[in-house]
Amino acid sequence: MKSQSEEKKYMPELPEKEVEELRKNITATSQRVVAENIEKMKKTDPHRPEGMKYFDEIANFSMREKEIREAKQKGKKVIGYTCLFAPIELILAADAIPVRVNSGWYDASKLGDRIVPVEVCPVVRSTIGAKMIALSPYLELSDALISVLTCDGMTKLGEILSDYKPVWAMSIPRVKDSAQSTRLWIEEIKAVKGQIEALTGNKIKSKQLKSAIERTQKATKAFRRLQELRKGPPVIMGRDAMLVNQTYMWDDIDRWTEKTEALCDELEKRASKKDWACPPDTPRVLVTGTPMIWPDNWKVPTLVEEANPQGVLVADELCSGERLLYDPVGVDEWSMSDMLNAIAERYLMASTCPCFTSKDGNEDRINWLLNKIKEWNIQGVIYYVVRGCMLYAMEYTRVKKVLDRMSIPVYYLDTEYTREDVGQMKTRVEAFLEMLSARIDI
Amino acid sequence: MITAGLDLGTQSVKAVVLKDGEVVGRGKAFSGFDPAKAAEQALADALKEANLSMGDVEHVTATGSGMDMASNANSTVSMMGADAKAGVHIFPNTRTIIDVGAEEARAVKCDDNGIMMDFVVNERCAAGAGAFIEAMARALEVKLEDMGPLSLKAERASSINASCVIFGESDVVSLIHKQESKPEIARAIFEAMADRVSSMVHRLGVNPDVVLVGGVAKDVGFVTALKKKLGVDVLIPDTPDYSGALGAALVAVKRVKKV
Numbered sequence: 255m256k257s258q259s260e261e262k263k264y265m266p267e268l269p270e271k272e273v274e275e276l277r278k279n280i281t282a283t284s285q286r287v288v289a290e291n292i293e294k295m296k297k298t299d300p301h302r303p304e305g306m307k308y309f310d311e312i313a314n315f316s317m318r319e320k321e322i323r324e325a326k327q328k329g330k331k332v333i334g335y336t337c338l339f340a341p342i343e344l345i346l347a348a349d350a351i352p353v354r355v356n357s358g359w360y361d362a363s364k365l366g367d368r369i370v371p372v373e374v375c376p377v378v379r380s381t382i383g384a385k386m387i388a389l390s391p392y393l394e395l396s397d398a399l400i401s402v403l404t405c406d407g408m409t410k411l412g413e414i415l416s417d418y419k420p421v422w423a424m425s426i427p428r429v430k431d432s433a434q435s436t437r438l439w440i441e442e443i444k445a446v447k448g449q450i451e452a453l454t455g456n457k458i459k460s461k462q463l464k465s466a467i468e469r470t471q472k473a474t475k476a477f478r479r480l481q482e483l484r485k486g487p488p489v490i491m492g493r494d495a496m497l498v499n500q501t502y503m504w505d506d507i508d509r510w511t512e513k514t515e516a517l518c519d520e521l522e523k524r525a526s527k528k529d530w531a532c533p534p535d536t537p538r539v540l541v542t543g544t545p546m547i548w549p550d551n552w553k554v555p556t557l558v559e560e561a562n563p564q565g566v567l568v569a570d571e572l573c574s575g576e577r578l579l580y581d582p583v584g585v586d587e588w589s590m591s592d593m594l595n596a597i598a599e600r601y602l603m604a605s606t607c608p609c610f611t612s613k614d615g616n617e618d619r620i621n622w623l624l625n626k627i628k629e630w631n632i633q634g635v636i637y638y639v640v641r642g643c644m645l646y647a648m649e650y651t652r653v654k655k656v657l658d659r660m661s662i663p664v665y666y667l668d669t670e671y672t673r674e675d676v677g678q679m680k681t682r683v684e685a686f687l688e689m690l691s692a693r694i695d696i
Numbered sequence: 697m698i699t700a701g702l703d704l705g706t707q708s709v710k711a712v713v714l715k716d717g718e719v720v721g722r723g724k725a726f727s728g729f730d731p732a733k734a735a736e737q738a739l740a741d742a743l744k745e746a747n748l749s750m751g752d753v754e755h756v757t758a759t760g761s762g763m764d765m766a767s768n769a770n771s772t773v774s775m776m777g778a779d780a781k782a783g784v785h786i787f788p789n790t791r792t793i794i795d796v797g798a799e800e801a802r803a804v805k806c807d808d809n810g811i812m813m814d815f816v817v818n819e820r821c822a823a824g825a826g827a828f829i830e831a832m833a834r835a836l837e838v839k840l841e842d843m844g845p846l847s848l849k850a851e852r853a854s855s856i857n858a859s860c861v862i863f864g865e866s867d868v869v870s871l872i873h874k875q876e877s878k879p880e881i882a883r884a885i886f887e888a889m890a891d892r893v894s895s896m897v898h899r900l901g902v903n904p905d906v907v908l909v910g911g912v913a914k915d916v917g918f919v920t921a922l923k924k925k926l927g928v929d930v931l932i933p934d935t936p937d938y939s940g941a942l943g944a945a946l947v948a949v950k951r952v953k954k955v
Contacts, residue, residue: 562772663814681761682817685774689812692777 334396358547492567701944704762721746778943784810844917
């Protein structure tokens with residue numbers, strides 16, 4: 255008889271044969287989708303930057319999987335995370351590899367339905383499904399997971415995944431602008447630092463932490479350069495920029511920074527030749543809402559940029575997008591306690607996740623959106639929500655009110671982890687873009 | 697100038713032919729498995745009524761969920777864009793157009809020029825659309841066209857949940873088992889639908905004049921329930937089912953002028 259600790263809390267034991275077959279089928283679909291998405295991106299921008307080749311390769315999972323597997327054989331540890339509040343500077347400082355493990359596979363969400371009801375957010379159901387059949391290389395390679403208790407779905411996801419791996423839950427305060435919240439969060443950061451040190455056997459010293467912070471600061475700098483370039487006429491399609499952004503979640507950080515800088519060099523040359531990725535009067539769209547994760551959940555950006563009339567994504571407010579990278583860790587003095595405080599602040603204060611509220615509600619998100627709209631000259635906003643994503647769905651009402659006052663068109667696009675509703679979504683996206691074009695026409 | 701509009705809906709294709717801004721012909725065909733063929737048929741019927749031939753038409757614009765399948769169209773326009781154009785053309789003071797078709801309900805807000813400013817579409821279930829009435833009519837063993845007049849006979853309404861066609865149907869079955877009267881159940885069906893549609897319109901803002909188009913605008917039961925829920929008068933054109941096609945034909949006029 256199994257002892258209680260060996261019993262799984264949530265997950266069923268699936269027959270090995272079934273697991274094998276499902277993994278084979280969904281992996282084949284995934285490879286096809288990756289290739290299709292990249293083909294479509296190439297087609298949209300016939301002069302697609304050469305620098306994208308590198309990111310296409312990383313997007314294909316297998317190359318990076320192989321690298322991480324080899325690093326593990328040499329004794330490196332891999333630490334996965336489900337929300338972007340996981341302090342990756344601490345992971346890097348302990349010489350471990352950070353990877354984000356949320357699943358973007360549509361078919362895996364159907365497997366998740368065996369464990370939790372369909373009302374649950376599909377990002378969560380799909381991640382559960384991916385674990386059931388060992389689909390995600392990054393989740394499989396993780397030695398431990400950091401689960402930040404943001405929304406309800408993510409809170410229970412960590413608990414479910416603890417059937418397989420050590421999961422370190424981090425309690426995030428929902429009211430971020432108070433002294434007691436800051437204290438709690440700093441304690442959580444220190445606790446997770448202890449967990450990382452215990453797992454890796456590497457004590458995090460000031461020198462290593464400083465170097466790790468500098469590495470993420472460089473990545474942020476490269477990313478901000480890319481975002482600056484997107485303020486002008488479209489020099490890169492939104493999907494390409496999004497792919498660059500997403501690969502950061504699992505790529506080697508220093509190489510990623512180097513390749514992003516190289517891409518920016520190329521884009522600057524392109525801009526000087528006025529060789530735009532699409533006509534400069536194409537309606538400029540910002541997308542906000544539920545995270546969109548490669549490779550399957552690429553339908554919204556694809557619909558926007560392949561639509562008739564066409565749109566171009568020039569900015570986003572997504573935790574799978576700009577929010578990952580836009581804000582640097584700001585350190586005054588390089589002492590251990592200062593650095594830990596700076597890390598805590600960067601993850602808590604800079605985030606515009608709707609899990610937060612305060613006396614003005616999630617005012618930071620509103621201000622961030624308004625700033626983006628102004629600086630990036632946004633003509634329309636697509637507010638994207640998957641069913642079961644309660645917090646984004648509820649905050650829409652407030653965002654809509656603010657944007658209506660500013661006469662910025664916003665469209666609420668609700669969907670699921672499925673390919674079947676693309677036809678219906680296309681109708682809506684095209685009507686929205688037609689509306690933006692008509693306004694520009696006036 | 698002669699233009700035509702095609703509305704390739706989920707159940708039927710509608711065609712409208714315009715001569716100098718006036719409707720001179722209409723045609724309708726079931727979408728079936730070959731919407732492109734249905735579009736040809738509908739347009740041929742409309743041209744026949746107008747005593748014109750295909751060669752006379754300068755520009756054809758298609759709309760509707762099947763618009764990309766119309767091989768005889770020169771351009772397309774979204775259903776919401778077509779709704780706005782047609783609404784303002786018929787009733788110049790229109791600011792809100794509600795379109796309830798077989799599978800979809802939507803509402804469009806527009807400015808003085810019939811340019812769409814905002815829109816909402818019902819969630820994925822067809823519970824707020826015509827297919828819901830059809831399913832419920834089957835459950836009640838009543839002809840579709842009798843549902844509306846039947847509902848007006850009721851002094852009160854039963855209560856059903858219209859968040860889903862399937863659940864709605866099982867609600868109706870339990871009402872039948874409770875031996876509630878057919879008129880009361882019919883009225884409950886329209887009120888539940890009107891509830892869904894009016895909450896959708898409220899998300900956009902109810903700006904008069906409010907116009908109702910789409911096939912379901914012909915159902916007196918739904919219209920009565922919607923007026924009650926919205927608390928404002930609802931204007932309905934003579935041929936609300938041809939509104940999408942009319943909007944497309946008007947867009948075609950604009951496209952000819954642009955060229």
